[in-house]
Amino acid sequence: DAKTTQPPSMDCAEGRAANLPCNHSTISGNEYVYWYRQIHSQGPQYIIHGLKNNETNEMASLIITEDRKSSTLILPHATLRDTAVYYCIVRVMNTGKLIFGQGTTLQVKP
Amino acid sequence: EAQVTQNPRYLITVTGKKLTVTCSQNMNHEYMSWYRQDPGLGLRQIYYSMNVEVTDKGDVPEGYKVSRKEKRNFPLILESPSPNQTSLYFCASIPTGTGGYNEQFFGPGTRLTVL
Numbered sequence: 001d002a003k004t005t006q007p008p009s010m011d012c013a014e015g016r017a018a019n020l021p022c023n024h025s026t027i028s029g030n031e032y033v034y035w036y037r038q039i040h041s042q043g044p045q046y047i048i049h050g051l052k053n054n055e056t057n058e059m060a061s062l063i064i065t066e067d068r069k070s071s072t073l074i075l076p077h078a079t080l081r082d083t084a085v086y087y088c089i090v091r092v093m094n095t096g097k098l099i100f101g102q103g104t105t106l107q108v109k110p
Numbered sequence: 111e112a113q114v115t116q117n118p119r120y121l122i123t124v125t126g127k128k129l130t131v132t133c134s135q136n137m138n139h140e141y142m143s144w145y146r147q148d149p150g151l152g153l154r155q156i157y158y159s160m161n162v163e164v165t166d167k168g169d170v171p172e173g174y175k176v177s178r179k180e181k182r183n184f185p186l187i188l189e190s191p192s193p194n195q196t197s198l199y200f201c202a203s204i205p206t207g208t209g210g211y212n213e214q215f216f217g218p219g220t221r222l223t224v225l
Contacts, residue, residue, distance in 0.1 A: 041219060044214075
């Protein structure tokens with residue numbers, strides 16, 4: 001399974017876009033990129049996932065580079081409630097296993 | 111409401127006293143899994159189950175047992191707990207029938223302390 005690298009922490013001003021980068025240079029063709037977040041010690045919450053095309057849902061957008069070696073999660077208008085640890089994960093198709101790294105602690109400030 | 115439930119949410123016990131943490135999901139998911147989360151180590155998979163009566167080891171299975179007698183339940187058993195099993199535990203489930211690409215639902219967590 002491919003590993004991911006994320007910055008340990010980031011700050012963002014409330015109302016601005018939060019752009020969280022992730023490096024997954026060893027990703028294989030059958031591995032998806034997933035993003036989860038964890039608020040305090042609650043169960044991780046799914047945000048979005050993609051294979052090679054950019055994806056958008058009601059929570060966020062996912063931009064995957066053409067070579068698939070990196071991606072960016074975009075929270076378009078960050079709020080204080082978006083303060084959390086964000087995990088970028090790669091997952092092989094048809095398996096349930098997620099390998100969590102250390103994640104990025106996003107602090108949204110007023 | 112679609113959810114994964116865990117019980118108990120908090121547990122303090124002593125070394126060697128067998129315990130079971132229950133996990134139940136109401137979404138008819140085939141795949142279920144247990145993770146533990148420790149400071150500085152992130153979430154690590156303990157055991158997983160692809161379907162009823164099918165279980166397999168994750169990355170840190172030592173000291174744990176699981177069973178999957180019915181689709182909705184996936185209990186985690188600690189036969190002889192030790193202090194190094196003090197951790198925050200999460201159960202998760204995912205539907206694999208649609209290709210396994212979907213989100214994984216996590217339970218609220220069980221904070222276990224072994225004295």
